[in-house]
Amino acid sequence: VKGRTSVTIAEVARLAGVSTATAGRALGDYGYASEATRERVLKAARKLDYRPNLLARGLITGRTRTIGVVAGDLQSPFYAAILRGISDVVGRQGFGLLITNSDEKVPEEVRAVELLREKQVDGLIVSPCDTVAAGHLRDAVADLPLVLIDREVAGLEVDSVGVDSVASSRDCIARLIGTGHRRIGIIAELESSVWGDVETILARAKSDPTSQKGLFPSWQRLLGYVLAHRDAGLPVDPDLIRRVGEYSAAAAERQTHDLLAQPDRPSALFTADGLMSTGAMAAISARGLRIPDDLSLVGFDDLDWMAFVRPGISAVAQPRRAMGEAAARMLLERIEGLETPHRRLLLATQRIDRDSVAPPATAPQSA
Amino acid sequence: VKGRTSVTIAEVARLAGVSTATAGRALGDYGYASEATRERVLKAARKLDYRPNLLARGLITGRTRTIGVVAGDLQSPFYAAILRGISDVVGRQGFGLLITNSDEKVPEEVRAVELLREKQVDGLIVSPCDTVAAGHLRDAVADLPLVLIDREVAGLEVDSVGVDSVASSRDCIARLIGTGHRRIGIIAELESSVWGDVETILARAKSDPTSQKGLFPSWQRLLGYVLAHRDAGLPVDPDLIRRVGEYSAAAAERQTHDLLAQPDRPSALFTADGLMSTGAMAAISARGLRIPDDLSLVGFDDLDWMAFVRPGISAVAQPRRAMGEAAARMLLERIEGLETPHRRLLLATQRIDRDSVAPPATAPQSA
DNA sequence: ATGAAAGCGCTAACAT
DNA sequence: ATGTTAGCGCTTTCAT
Numbered sequence: 136v137k138g139r140t141s142v143t144i145a146e147v148a149r150l151a152g153v154s155t156a157t158a159g160r161a162l163g164d165y166g167y168a169s170e171a172t173r174e175r176v177l178k179a180a181r182k183l184d185y186r187p188n189l190l191a192r193g194l195i196t197g198r199t200r201t202i203g204v205v206a207g208d209l210q211s212p213f214y215a216a217i218l219r220g221i222s223d224v225v226g227r228q229g230f231g232l233l234i235t236n237s238d239e240k241v242p243e244e245v246r247a248v249e250l251l252r253e254k255q256v257d258g259l260i261v262s263p264c265d266t267v268a269a270g271h272l273r274d275a276v277a278d279l280p281l282v283l284i285d286r287e288v289a290g291l292e293v294d295s296v297g298v299d300s301v302a303s304s305r306d307c308i309a310r311l312i313g314t315g316h317r318r319i320g321i322i323a324e325l326e327s328s329v330w331g332d333v334e335t336i337l338a339r340a341k342s343d344p345t346s347q348k349g350l351f352p353s354w355q356r357l358l359g360y361v362l363a364h365r366d367a368g369l370p371v372d373p374d375l376i377r378r379v380g381e382y383s384a385a386a387a388e389r390q391t392h393d394l395l396a397q398p399d400r401p402s403a404l405f406t407a408d409g410l411m412s413t414g415a416m417a418a419i420s421a422r423g424l425r426i427p428d429d430l431s432l433v434g435f436d437d438l439d440w441m442a443f444v445r446p447g448i449s450a451v452a453q454p455r456r457a458m459g460e461a462a463a464r465m466l467l468e469r470i471e472g473l474e475t476p477h478r479r480l481l482l483a484t485q486r487i488d489r490d491s492v493a494p495p496a497t498a499p500q501s502a
Numbered sequence: 503v504k505g506r507t508s509v510t511i512a513e514v515a516r517l518a519g520v521s522t523a524t525a526g527r528a529l530g531d532y533g534y535a536s537e538a539t540r541e542r543v544l545k546a547a548r549k550l551d552y553r554p555n556l557l558a559r560g561l562i563t564g565r566t567r568t569i570g571v572v573a574g575d576l577q578s579p580f581y582a583a584i585l586r587g588i589s590d591v592v593g594r595q596g597f598g599l600l601i602t603n604s605d606e607k608v609p610e611e612v613r614a615v616e617l618l619r620e621k622q623v624d625g626l627i628v629s630p631c632d633t634v635a636a637g638h639l640r641d642a643v644a645d646l647p648l649v650l651i652d653r654e655v656a657g658l659e660v661d662s663v664g665v666d667s668v669a670s671s672r673d674c675i676a677r678l679i680g681t682g683h684r685r686i687g688i689i690a691e692l693e694s695s696v697w698g699d700v701e702t703i704l705a706r707a708k709s710d711p712t713s714q715k716g717l718f719p720s721w722q723r724l725l726g727y728v729l730a731h732r733d734a735g736l737p738v739d740p741d742l743i744r745r746v747g748e749y750s751a752a753a754a755e756r757q758t759h760d761l762l763a764q765p766d767r768p769s770a771l772f773t774a775d776g777l778m779s780t781g782a783m784a785a786i787s788a789r790g791l792r793i794p795d796d797l798s799l800v801g802f803d804d805l806d807w808m809a810f811v812r813p814g815i816s817a818v819a820q821p822r823r824a825m826g827e828a829a830a831r832m833l834l835e836r837i838e839g840l841e842t843p844h845r846r847l848l849l850a851t852q853r854i855d856r857d858s859v860a861p862p863a864t865a866p867q868s869a
Numbered sequence: 870a871t872g873a874a875a876g877c878g879c880t881a882a883c884a885t
Numbered sequence: 886a887t888g889t890t891a892g893c894g895c896t897t898t899c900a901t
Contacts, residue, residue: 141645143878154888159880166881167886184641189620190561191878195893199557201600201621210586210823212579219577222603231621233568234601236589253556254568254598274551278508413806420810439780440807443787456577510894521872526896533897534870558894562877 142183151179162187193255201231202466203251205261207239207382212438213409213455214262217284220459221260228467230257239264239382245271252279258466263288266349280469284462289349292477294469296462300352300435303451303484304359305366307433308405310486312367315494316403316431318375320394321360322387322415323407324353325378333376337361348479356407356435375401379411387414395422395430402495403431409438412448427493437487447489454482509550518546529554560622568598569833570618572628574606574749579805580776580822581629584651587826588627595834597624606631606749612638619646625833630655633716647836651829656716659844661836663829667719667802670818670851671726672733674800675772677853679734682861683770683798685742687761688727689754689782690774691720692745700743704728715846723774723802742768746778754781762789762797769862770798776805779815794860804854814856821849 148158153172160166161176162185168176179185193199202225206214222232233256235247244264248271251259258280263269269288275281276293283295311319327336340347340358347355357376364371374397377390387410394400395418404419406412412434424430426446434441437452461480515525520539527533528543529552535543546552560566569592573581589599600623602614611631615638618626625647630636636655642648643660650662678686694703707714707725714722724743731738741764744757754777761767762785771786773779779801791797793813801808804819828847 144880145878155878156880156889157887159878160887163880169886172886186616186620188561188622188878190557190566190622191893192880193893194555194557194561194878194895195880197893208586209589210579210582212577212582215577215579215582218601219575219603222576222601226603229617231600231617232602233598234585234589235593235599236586249553250596250598253553255555255557413810417810420812438807440805440811443780443784444807444811445787511896512894522894523873523896524871526894527871530896536870539870555894558877559896560877561879561894562896564877 141188142185144185144187147176147180147183147185150183151176163192198257198470199231199255200229201233201254201256202258202260202463202470203233203235203248203254203256205235205237205244205247205251205259205263207237207262207264209234209236211409213285213436213453216455217262217459217462220456220461221463222459223456224460224463225467230467237262237264241265241268248272248275257470258282260284260462260466262286266351280466282462282466282469284458286351287348287479289346294462294465294478294480296458296465296480296482297352298453298458298484299481300355301347301359301362303486304356304405304407304435305363306359307435307451307486308360308363309366311403311405311431311433311492312363312369314403314431314492316401317369317495318372318399318401318403319360320375320377320401320404321357321407322377322379322391322394322404322411323357324351324380324382324411325357325376325407326351326380327354327378333357333373333378353407356405360405379414382408382410384410384414384417387411388418389414391415391418392422395419395424401430403433403492406432406434409434409436412436412438412441412450416444416448426491428496431492431495433492437485441487441489446491448491449489450487452485452487454484458482508555509552510555511552514543514547514550514552517550518543530559565624565837566598566622567596568600568621568623569625569627569830569837570600570602570615570621570623572602572604572611572614572618572626572630574604574629574631576601576603578776580652580803580820583822584629584826584829587823587828588830589826590823591827591830592834597834604629604631608632608635615639615642624837625649627651627829627833629653633718647833649829649833649836651825653718654715654846656713661829661832661845661847663825663832663847663849664719665820665825665851666848667722668714668726668729670853671723671772671774671802672730673726674802674818674853675727675730676733678770678772678798678800678859679730679736681770681798681859683768684736684862685739685766685768685770686727687742687744687768687771688724688774689744689746689758689761689771689778690724691718691747691749691778692724692743692774693718693747694721694745700724700740700745720774723772727772746781749775749777751777751781751784754778755785756781758782758785759789762786762791768797770800770859773799773801776801776803779803779805779808779817783811783815793858795863798859798862800859804852808854808856813858815858816856817854819852819854821851825849 161168161173237244437450441448528535604611804817808815
C-alpha cells in the first residue's frame with residue numbers, strides 16, 4: 136500500500152461490492168447501513184488501508200473540525216501553557232489545531248487570521264495584539280466564531296477569557312503598601328502608540344470603568360497600581376513607573392537597571408508580566424541586590440523558577456492552562472451553534488506568597 | 503459581505519465578466535491572464551471580499567501547504583522553542599502548522615499521525631516517543647516526507663535533527679571528574695519497558711556504536727556519563743544512577759531527594775534534561791544544600807532561570823530553536839521534491855559555565 | 870489569452 | 886437499507 140496515490144472510498148466500495156454512498160455511510164457513520172454491509176465495508180477499508188480525505192469531507196460539509204489560534208509568542212511560558220490547555224480540550228473532541236504566531240505585530244496577526252480563514256477553520260482563538268486596530272477580527276466574526284484570550288477589543292462583542300488584572304494588581308500593591316512600602320516601582324510593557332500618555336489613559340479608565348476592558352493587561356495592572364496608591368492616600372511618583380514599551384526581557388532588564396540605579400530607588404518592585412519579571416530578576420541579580428532585604432519583589436504571572444529560587448519570589452498566579460481550556464470550550468460551544476450573548480469570563484488569580492517581600496529596611500525613605 | 507456563505511470564484515468571475523477558469527488563473531497566479539483581465543478580476547475579488555477556499559485547492563492539487571507536528575509536550579520550554587523555530591520557517595513560506603501533543607504516549611502519537619495524514623498535511627515533523635514501536639511512522643513515510651526531531655527510530659531512514667548527546671554529556675562529566683569529583687549522581691528519565699536493565703543496554707550500545715542512534719536521548723546521556731568514567735578509569739556506582747522513569751519534574755524531585763538523603767551522597771549532580779533539572783533544583787533547594795559548596799550541579803538543556811539564580815547553574819545548551827528551524831527546512835526541501843539519501847543533522851551544543859561547579863569540599867568521600 | 874468541461878474525494882438529496 | 890446523481894470550490898486539460 137505504498138505510493139503517492141491514496142485509496143479512495145470508491146475503491147473500498149468496489150471491493151466491498153457496494154455503492155460509494157453506502158461505503159460512505161458505513162465509514163463515516165452517518166445514514167443507515169446494515170450490520171452485514173458495515174462489516175464488509177469496514178473490512179475492505181482495513182484491507183486497503185483506507186484513510187478518509189478530510190479535505191473532501193470539509194469541502195462538502197463546510198466544517199473542517201479544525202480550529203485556528205493566533206498567539207503572541209508560542210515560545211513564552213504564558214502562551215505555551217494556554218496552547219496546551221486549548222490543545223487538550225480540542226484534541227479530546229477530535230479537532231485539529233492550526234497554530235500561528237503574531238509576534239505581537241498587527242500585520243502578522245492580520246495575515247495569520249487570513250490564512251486560517253482560507254484554510255476554513257471552524258473557529259478562532261486570538262490574543263489580539265492591538266485593542267483598537269482590529270478590523271480583521273471584526274469582519275472575521277461575520278462568518279466564524281471567535282474567542283479572545285488575555286485581551287479584549289473595545290467594542291467587539293465576542294466571548295473572551297482573561298483574569299481581573301486591575302483587581303489582582305491592586306490587591307498586590309495594597310499588600311506591599313500594608314507592609315510599609317512607600318516607594319514601589321513598576322516594570323510594565325505599556326506600549327501605547329495609540330493611547331497617549333500615562334495620565335490621560337489612566338484618567339479615562341478611572342472615570343469610565345467600562346473602558347477598562349479595552350485596556351491592555353499591562354495598562355490594567357498599572358491602573359491597579361495607581362488605584363491601590365489612591366486607596367491608601369499615597370501619591371504616585373511617575374519616575375517609579377517604567378514603560379518598557381515592548382515584550383522583551385532584555386528591555387525590561389535595562390529599565391530595571393535604570394530604575395534601581397537612582398539614588399532614591401524604590402524599596403519594592405512590581406513586575407507586570409513574566410517577561411518583565413525575568414528581565415527585572417536578571418538586573419536585580421546582576422546588581423547584587425538581596426531580596427527581600429534590599430528590595431521586595433512581586434511578579435504578575437507565576438514562573439516555575441520563582442518557586443525554587445532562594446528566597447522564593449511572591450507572585451500572582453494566572454490559571455494559564457485553564458484559560459486555554461476555557462477558551463477552547465467556549466469556542467466549541469459556539470461551533471456547535473450556541474447563540475447566547477457573548478460571555479466575558481474572568482478567571483481567578485491566586486496570590487502566591489513566598490519570601491520576596493519584607494518591610495522596607497529603613498524608615499520610609501524620602502527624597 | 504456578512505453571512506455564512508462565502509463568495510466563490512464563480513461569483514468573482516461573473517462580476518469580472520470572465521470564465522471561472524480565467525478568474526482562477528488571475529487569482530491563483532498560474533496560467534496566462536492578460537494584464538487587463540487580471541486587473542478586472544482582482545478588482546472584482548476585492549470588491550466581493552473574495553477569499554480562496556484552500557480546501558478546494560488542496561483537494562485538486564493534492565498539496566495543502568500545511569505541515570503537521572507531533573510534539574511531546576507543547577508546554578515544555580524545549581518543545582515550545584522547537585515549535586517556535588518550526589513556525590518561523592514554515593510561516594515564512596506561507597505554510598500552516600497543525601500541532602498535536604503526544605504526551606509521550608504511543609497511542610496518542612499514533613492517533614495524532616493518523617489525524618494529520620487525514621487532514622492531508624504535506625509533511626510531518628515528529629518527536630517519536632518510542633524508538634521501536636513506530637509502525638505508524640514507517641507507513642507514514644510511504645506517502646509523506648517525515649523529519650524526526652530530538653530522537654531517532656532504529657531502522658527508519660529519514661531526515662533527523664538532534665544533538666550529540668553522548669559526546670556532550672561525556673564532555674560534561676569529564677570536566678566534573680577533572681574538577682576532582684569522584685561520586686557524580688545522574689538524574690535521568692531512562693524509561694525502558696522494552697530495553698532491559700542499565701547494564702544490558704549500555705553494553706550493547708558501547709559495543710555497537712551504530713545502535714546508539716536508536717537510543718533515547720536520556721540513555722545516550724547516561725552512556726556519555728559511563729564512557730567518561732571509563733575514560734578516567736573510574737568505576738560507576740549504580741546507586742548514583744537514578745532512573746526517574748517518566749518525564750516529570752515531581753518524579754525527578756523525589757529521586758533527587760532519595761539520592762541526596764544517603765549518607766554517602768554524591769558531590770556533584772548531572773541532570774539529563776530540563777524537567778530533571780527543575781525537579782532536582784527543587785529538591786536541592788528544599789534540602790537547603792548550597793551550590794556549589796555542598797553539591798556541584800550541571801544540567802543538560804539550558805533553562806532561563808539558570809542564568810540568574812545565584813549561583814548561576816552551568817548547563818549544556820541545546821540550540822532548540824535552531825533545531826526546529828533546521829527540521830522545518832529539511833522537511834520543506836523534501837516537500838519540494840528533494841531526493842537525496844536521508845540526512846542526520848547533529849547540531850552543536852554549547853557548554854555554559856556558570857558558578858555551580860567547584861571541587862568537592864572534602865577529601866574524596868568514602869563509605 | 871480565454872472558455873468549456875471534467876473531476877479531485879467525498880456527502881447529501883432523492884430515489885427505490 | 887441501498888444506489889443514483891449532483892455537486893462542494895477549485896484547478897486543469899483541451900479546445901479555440
